[in-house]
Amino acid sequence: xxxxxxxxxxxxxxxxxxxxxxxxxxxxxxxxxxxxxxxxxxxxxxxxxxxxxxxxxxxxxxxxxxxxxxxxxxxxxxxxxxxxxxxxxxxxxxxxxxxxxxxxxxxxxxxxxxxxxxxxxxxxxxxxxxxxxxxxxxxxxxxxxxxxxxxxxxxxxxxxxxxxxxxxxxxxxxxxxxxxxxxxxxxxxxxxxxxxxxxxxxxxxxxxxxxxxxxxxxxxxxxxxxxxxxxxxxxxxxxxxxxxxxxxxxxxxxxxxxxxxxxxxxxxxxxxxxxxxxxxxxxxxxxxxxxxxxxxxxxxxxxxxxxxxxxxxxxxxxxxxxxxxxxxxxxxxxxxxxxxxxxxxxxxxxxxxxxxxxxxxxxxxxxxxxxxxxxxxxxxxxxxxxxxxxxxxxxxxxxxxxxxxxxxxxxxxxxxxxxxxxxxxxxxxxx
Amino acid sequence: xxxxxxxxxxxxxxxxxxxxxxxxxxxxxxxxxxxxxxxxxxxxxxxxxxxxxxxxxxxxxxxxxxxxxxxxxxxxxxxxxxxxxxxxxxxxxxxxxxxxxxxxxxxxxxxxxxxxxxxxxxxxxxxxxxxxxxxxxxxxxxxxxxxxxxxxxxxxxxxxxxxxxxxxxxxxxxxxxxxxxxxxxxxxxxxxxxxxxxxxxxxxxxxxxxxxxxxxxxxxxxxxxxxxxxxxxxxxxxxxxxxxxxxxxxxxxxxxxxxxxxxxxxxxxxxxxxxxxxxxxxxxxxxxxxxxxxxxxxxxxxxxxxxxxxxxxxxxxxxxxxxxxxxxxxxxxxxxxxxxxxxxxxxxxxxxxxxxxxxxxxxxxxxxxxxxxxxxxxxxxxxxxxxxxxxxxxxxxxxxxxxxxxxxxxxxxxxxxxxxxxxxxxxxxxx
Numbered sequence: 001x002x003x004x005x006x007x008x009x010x011x012x013x014x015x016x017x018x019x020x021x022x023x024x025x026x027x028x029x030x031x032x033x034x035x036x037x038x039x040x041x042x043x044x045x046x047x048x049x050x051x052x053x054x055x056x057x058x059x060x061x062x063x064x065x066x067x068x069x070x071x072x073x074x075x076x077x078x079x080x081x082x083x084x085x086x087x088x089x090x091x092x093x094x095x096x097x098x099x100x101x102x103x104x105x106x107x108x109x110x111x112x113x114x115x116x117x118x119x120x121x122x123x124x125x126x127x128x129x130x131x132x133x134x135x136x137x138x139x140x141x142x143x144x145x146x147x148x149x150x151x152x153x154x155x156x157x158x159x160x161x162x163x164x165x166x167x168x169x170x171x172x173x174x175x176x177x178x179x180x181x182x183x184x185x186x187x188x189x190x191x192x193x194x195x196x197x198x199x200x201x202x203x204x205x206x207x208x209x210x211x212x213x214x215x216x217x218x219x220x221x222x223x224x225x226x227x228x229x230x231x232x233x234x235x236x237x238x239x240x241x242x243x244x245x246x247x248x249x250x251x252x253x254x255x256x257x258x259x260x261x262x263x264x265x266x267x268x269x270x271x272x273x274x275x276x277x278x279x280x281x282x283x284x285x286x287x288x289x290x291x292x293x294x295x296x297x298x299x300x301x302x303x304x305x306x307x308x309x310x311x312x313x314x315x316x317x318x319x320x321x322x323x324x325x326x327x328x329x330x331x332x333x334x335x336x337x338x339x340x341x342x343x344x345x346x347x348x349x350x351x352x353x354x355x356x357x358x359x360x361x362x363x364x365x366x367x368x369x370x371x372x373x374x375x376x377x378x379x380x381x382x383x384x385x386x387x388x389x390x391x392x393x394x395x396x397x398x399x400x401x402x403x404x405x406x407x408x409x410x411x412x413x414x415x416x417x418x419x420x421x422x423x424x425x426x427x428x429x430x431x
Numbered sequence: 432x433x434x435x436x437x438x439x440x441x442x443x444x445x446x447x448x449x450x451x452x453x454x455x456x457x458x459x460x461x462x463x464x465x466x467x468x469x470x471x472x473x474x475x476x477x478x479x480x481x482x483x484x485x486x487x488x489x490x491x492x493x494x495x496x497x498x499x500x501x502x503x504x505x506x507x508x509x510x511x512x513x514x515x516x517x518x519x520x521x522x523x524x525x526x527x528x529x530x531x532x533x534x535x536x537x538x539x540x541x542x543x544x545x546x547x548x549x550x551x552x553x554x555x556x557x558x559x560x561x562x563x564x565x566x567x568x569x570x571x572x573x574x575x576x577x578x579x580x581x582x583x584x585x586x587x588x589x590x591x592x593x594x595x596x597x598x599x600x601x602x603x604x605x606x607x608x609x610x611x612x613x614x615x616x617x618x619x620x621x622x623x624x625x626x627x628x629x630x631x632x633x634x635x636x637x638x639x640x641x642x643x644x645x646x647x648x649x650x651x652x653x654x655x656x657x658x659x660x661x662x663x664x665x666x667x668x669x670x671x672x673x674x675x676x677x678x679x680x681x682x683x684x685x686x687x688x689x690x691x692x693x694x695x696x697x698x699x700x701x702x703x704x705x706x707x708x709x710x711x712x713x714x715x716x717x718x719x720x721x722x723x724x725x726x727x728x729x730x731x732x733x734x735x736x737x738x739x740x741x742x743x744x745x746x747x748x749x750x751x752x753x754x755x756x757x758x759x760x761x762x763x764x765x766x767x768x769x770x771x772x773x774x775x776x777x778x779x780x781x782x783x784x785x786x787x788x789x790x791x792x793x794x795x796x797x798x799x800x801x802x803x804x805x806x807x808x809x810x811x812x813x814x815x816x817x818x819x820x821x822x823x824x825x826x827x828x829x830x831x832x833x834x835x836x837x838x839x840x841x842x843x844x845x846x847x848x849x850x851x852x853x854x855x856x857x858x859x860x861x862x
Binding site for chain 1: 577725737741749
């Protein structure tokens with residue numbers, strides 16, 4: 001018995017789009033066995049028809065307007081790899097789901113911004129909406145979280161979700177280089193975009209975190225609720241000091257709930273060297289799910305690039321071919337919670353501080369008094385003289401305190417004439 | 432709209448069975464949201480009705496004969512937690528699937544031995560057969576492998592699949608204790624069974640490996656094809672020597688294909704300290720999936736115990752409630768391959784060797800000649816005198832060679848009057 005093929009309309013023929021076509025060809029037979037029927041691309045759309053992508057486009061219908069894939073009679077499923085939270089990607093999503101056709105995307109910005117609307121449209125039309133490739137590339141983390149851990153109360157979900165940032169931080173540490181040098185290298189080698197701000201300012205991580213948090217806590221993504229700090233300001237001095245204290249600096253995206261409020265934040269954090277995230281280096285991604293009763297689940301793999309992203313896109317297609325799909329956020333949109341945003345000022349944690357101070361009597365007393373006055377106690381403190389000046393570096397790790405108390409004591413310290421430059425503060429990941 | 436509940440018949444009320452009942456109660460509301468309907472236990476069966484398990488059994492139908500759950504009119508899905516590859520577990524599986532009802536189990540022995548038969552029965556009757564809890568407890572590894580990585584050609588799947596063994600080996604290293612001492616401790620603390628042979632002889636790992644390999648390579652489990660060596664013979668001297676060389680000793684289950692043949696083996700292996708498996712200590716489990724094009728996926732979590740196993744069982748129930756199920760090994764039984772078993776003698780790898788030898792001139796020349804005569808070359812060699820005798824310990828790491836060549840050279844060395852006792856040989860994991 002020959003089964004009817006699942007016919008794909010593909011929008012976007014960049015690295016990932018070409019990768020999906022190559023993967024469907026390279027693993028054609030085994031994909032058909034696991035999907036229960038062949039999966040074939042029938043129609044494509046991209047910006048530039050003439051560009052040579054090293055793939056055979058003979059026999060494929062070309063559409064200049066990607067949004068026409070939605071209504072095309074030879075297309076059963078639309079795969080959107082255009083990118084961007086609005087514009088043609090959003091139009092294509094609306095039209096495809098509106099036509100009751102399955103929609104598969106790797107577009108984190110689209111889902112982070114319009115997840116609720118698109119999930120509602122998918123539900124109303126009985127059409128699957130799948131986006132495994134949008135978070136952590138080849139790691140099947142949405143499946144692990146939404147299905148594998150579905151019986152659990154999720155306590156927190158956090159991880160390293162941007163390979164560019166992780167590559168930069170890993171190389172700053174391994175090669176003792178500063179941020180700008182590594183970024184320029186990464187751009188030259190094609191690991192970082194010409195405009196790297198989406199990556200290094202943490203926005204890409206925040207998109208992915210909002211999706212993870214939605215799935216984890218039964219809510220629609222709340223991208224606007226993610227407090228985001230990127231890695232531009234990280235100095236190699238901090239990487240060295242953190243290493244001396246037994247930590248690595250990573251750009252962490254973290255979501256957790258407490259008292260019915262959702263806390264979502266992207267920021268550089270000090271991660272203990274024996275934490276599994278600390279051993280996630282280079283362009284790797286990793287996600288930790290802390291849940292009751294399963295405990296800690298740790299997943300690590302390649303988070304971007306042609307092969308891993310195509311792997312996740314085609315996994316979604318196989319699920320669709322097998323009718324092994326559910327609602328986009330695991331439950332009806334009407335049941336999704338609207339979780340109030342937690343006040344980060346009251347959140348407790350330990351902090352790393354680095355200050356440049358004048359090397360003269362009384363300075364340490366001044367700093368420690370500023371902390372004491374705000375109820376912040378010190379776990380460890382190292383003062384080292386600068387080799388080339390009369391200044392000194394003071395590095396501290398606090399005991400657990402609130403962010404509000406820490407910020408207030410930082411303000412007091414920054415106002416002191418003994419302190420030069422802005423004090424550096426970073427969170428310590430104690431999960 | 433109130434949805435009809437999914438009614439569970441539960442066979443076996445040990446740690447995991449009671450855990451499933453507790454989890455369905457504790458996370459009742461969120462499980463119902465994620466399942467789209469309530470999941471309730473209606474009927475139970477266990478050996479001893481009078482035992483106090485700390486769970487409320489009021490309102491539940493009690494059956495003395497577990498196999499009667501299959502035909503019970505108030506049971507939609509049977510969950511089997513009795514254990515054992517044959518006997519009532521097998522009878523219950525046959526009757527349940529024969530009655531076209533879904534069957535969920537944590538029983539690795541059952542699936543490793545009867546996977547093909549039960550998958551055929553499930554397929555013929557259109558009834559889901561799910562066993563996520565059978566492998567690596569709370570880690571959703573079957574979902575990651577069979578669905579998340581479904582677009583990939585799997586190159587190898589390997590990992591640490593037995594928490595008892597990993598606990599024993601971790602404590603032997605951390606506390607410098609010998610095998611017998613740690614085993615007795617673990618038994619006293621309830622981490623190891625009174626009869627620990629299923630765990631420490633590698634049989635439990637082999638059951639799980641056979642299931643992983645079936646799913647990875649599109650075949651039915653071939654438990655009889657797993658060459659299995661356990662951890663009884665591991666000496667703390669080897670753990671110390673391995674550590675000095677930059678390795679940890681772990682009980683590894685490994686499956687891979689080459690030239691259409693399936694290689695499956697469970698054995699202690701030296702794992703480089705920077706490999707993610709080396710950082711998987713205590714009772715944790717971990718699985719590595721090496722696949723094209725996704726690359727390496729690494730999953731780590733709790734592999735046994737009430738919470739993790741119940742998490743996996745209830746995840747299967749939620750999938751069944753959502754009709755998000757497929758064929759047990761990802762494709763029809765008629766399409767499952769029967770892969771010939773690879774000849775392990777021709778497999779290439781590096782090896783660790785430890786010998787006790789007489790400390791006199793010419794002994795090293797004799798050993799190295801035995802290796803040279805069989806084409807085995809030495810990567811590193813350390814000889815140390817024994818403190819309390821005229822003997823010495825020789826530890827070697829070979830370059831890549833075949834197991835046949837290594838065994839032949841070992842025979843030659845063992846026959847030498849200069850060598851006392853049996854030489855110790857272990858595989859080095861170079862994946």
